[in-house]
Amino acid sequence: MVCCFTQRFRKLRSRLAQLAGGRTLTLIHATLSVRHVTCGKKGCRCTRGERHRAVYLVSSAKGKKRQVFVPSAMEEEVRAWVGNYHMATDLLEQVSEGAWNELKRRKEEGDS
Ligand SMILES: [Zn+2]
Structure with a gap:
């Protein structure tokens, strides 16, 4: 039990080291919001109810609301950034x- 736990802790820390040092990682604290909008152009299909799909990156971190339109060509990449944030x-x-458990375990074992 203790052994399994120690292995798991080691594995977690190794994953963290990889995440931080293994490659360039872009992450962003926000969510993607898919909306269906009208563009305002006269005679466009959206005026007949076929609205355009539009993706926005939104955040309300620290009480500060932000949102930005994400071009469809960048959607996949930005989606990965959002996923990276959650993973990290x-x-x-x-x-x-x-680490809480590790400290407890080492104290119980009289390890240093
Ligand atoms: Zn339109």
Whole structure:
């Protein structure tokens, strides 16, 4: 049990090191919002109810609202940035949680 836990903790920290040092990583704390909009051009299909798909990157971190239109050519890339943020924060939380347990385990074992 203790052994499995230690292995898991080691693995988590290794993943974190890879994430931070292995490659250039872009991450962003925001969500993508898909909306269906009208463009305002006269006679456009959107005036007949066929609205355009538009993607926005939105954030309300620290009470500050921000949003920006994401061109469709960049949607996939930006979606990956959002995913990277969640992956990184999940991993940080897990390593942090593991560190609490690691400290407890080492104290119980009289390890230093
Ligand atoms: Zn239109």
